[in-house]
Amino acid sequence: MPAWAWGLVAVIALYALAVLGLVLLGRRADAVAVARFVPDCVVLIRRLARDPRLARRHRWLLLALVAYLLLPFDLVPDFVPVAGALDDAILVVWALRVVLRAAGPEALVEHWPGPSQTLRLLLRAVGARPA
Numbered sequence: 001m002p003a004w005a006w007g008l009v010a011v012i013a014l015y016a017l018a019v020l021g022l023v024l025l026g027r028r029a030d031a032v033a034v035a036r037f038v039p040d041c042v043v044l045i046r047r048l049a050r051d052p053r054l055a056r057r058h059r060w061l062l063l064a065l066v067a068y069l070l071l072p073f074d075l076v077p078d079f080v081p082v083a084g085a086l087d088d089a090i091l092v093v094w095a096l097r098v099v100l101r102a103a104g105p106e107a108l109v110e111h112w113p114g115p116s117q118t119l120r121l122l123l124r125a126v127g128a129r130p131a
Contacts, residue, residue: 040114
């Protein structure tokens with residue numbers, strides 16, 4: 001198996017362990033929010049990229065972000081502990097900040113499919129004030 005595949009397996013395993021840990025601690029709602037975070041972000045980016053109110057350059061930025069995240073290689077390989085996943089997270093937050101500065105936090109609120117608790121954390125991460 002190639003190195004990037006092992007890195008992907010490691011990231012998925014850590015993700016699953018985090019969800020399982022929350023379940024075992026009795027924090028089922030938090031476990032569901034964590035388990036749904038990545039799929040919710042995918043839906044958010046897809047919805048934002050299709051929003052005609054966004055400038056074309058911002059939609060292209062979101063599509064470029066998705067393409068970069070889907071590539072099997074990164075600036076920092078995913079199998080590098082902490083830094084491998086951190087570079088992806090930094091790019092996601094940066095891209096959302098750029099888009100939301102132009103569109104406003106209302107666009108994120110409108111398109112976010114997940115729980116409001118996770119939305120508040122995401123708004124804080126991208127530098128927007130939760131309503």
